[in-house]
Amino acid sequence: QQQVKQSPQSLIVQKGGISIINCAYENTAFDYFPWYQQFPGKGPALLIAIRPDVSEKKEGRFTISFNKSAKQFSLHIMDSQPGDSATYFCAASKTGGGNKLTFGTGTQLKVEL
Amino acid sequence: GAVVSQHPSRVICKSGTSVKIECRSLDFQATTMFWYRQFPKQSLMLMATSNEGSKATYEQGVEKDKFLINHASLTLSTLTVTSAHPEDSSFYICSARQAGATLSGNTIYFGEGSWLTVV
Numbered sequence: 357q358q359q360v361k362q363s364p365q366s367l368i369v370q371k372g373g374i375s376i377i378n379c380a381y382e383n384t385a386f387d388y389f390p391w392y393q394q395f396p397g398k399g400p401a402l403l404i405a406i407r408p409d410v411s412e413k414k415e416g417r418f419t420i421s422f423n424k425s426a427k428q429f430s431l432h433i434m435d436s437q438p439g440d441s442a443t444y445f446c447a448a449s450k451t452g453g454g455n456k457l458t459f460g461t462g463t464q465l466k467v468e469l
Numbered sequence: 470g471a472v473v474s475q476h477p478s479r480v481i482c483k484s485g486t487s488v489k490i491e492c493r494s495l496d497f498q499a500t501t502m503f504w505y506r507q508f509p510k511q512s513l514m515l516m517a518t519s520n521e522g523s524k525a526t527y528e529q530g531v532e533k534d535k536f537l538i539n540h541a542s543l544t545l546s547t548l549t550v551t552s553a554h555p556e557d558s559s560f561y562i563c564s565a566r567q568a569g570a571t572l573s574g575n576t577i578y579f580g581e582g583s584w585l586t587v588v
Contacts, residue, residue: 400513457577
């Protein structure tokens with residue numbers, strides 16, 4: 357059972373554009389929603405995360421938008437750069453769940469010049 | 470930030486042999502470590518949760534006798550793939566949860582991963 361659905365599978369954006377990746381979850385017990393960035397052959401690195409008590413969180417060029425009623429959250433990358441080209445994973449976990457992360461299926465982002 | 474080191478980063482082994490992958494938290498103590506498996510262009514699949522001083526908890530469908538996990542200290546967990554077969558070839562990634570931290574997810578740090586190729 358895929359508890360966190362992610363789209364699109366791949367995304368091509370022009371340099372300077374906005375990259376948007378969406379995720380939807382099923383388990384209403386989830387209360388922590390991180391985004392990870394993974395470069396080829398490397399482990400994932402935490403990019404930004406949000407809890408459901410806020411609807412938006414911004415860190416630099418990265419913004420998470422969260423819609424609790426729709427059980428959806430998204431990552432926006434402003435002013436996308438070629439160096440942002442990577443695979444992005446959304447994830448979710450729940451308090452008391454032992455910090456077990458359930459990952460989305462991933463989005464391959466390519467930022468073209 | 471906190472660092473989690475995995476070793477080896479790449480390993481090639483013959484079919485039928487066993488191979489051990491180490492996961493170390495370098496500057497913090499980790500009561501819990503997680504082992505994931507990732508196939509090319511796919512997501513991370515949790516294999517097991519490793520708690521220091523106790524038996525690992527395996528996810529459904531993961532053979533505990535094939536993927537032996539030991540978490541003998543607060544800074545080291547090992548994954549041993551026993552009687553490896555070509556279908557075990559994959560990218561194995563560990564993550565570690567800092568001891569004493571809150572349940573906030575940003576206390577989980579990932580290693581760089583280990584590529585296993587079974588020939």
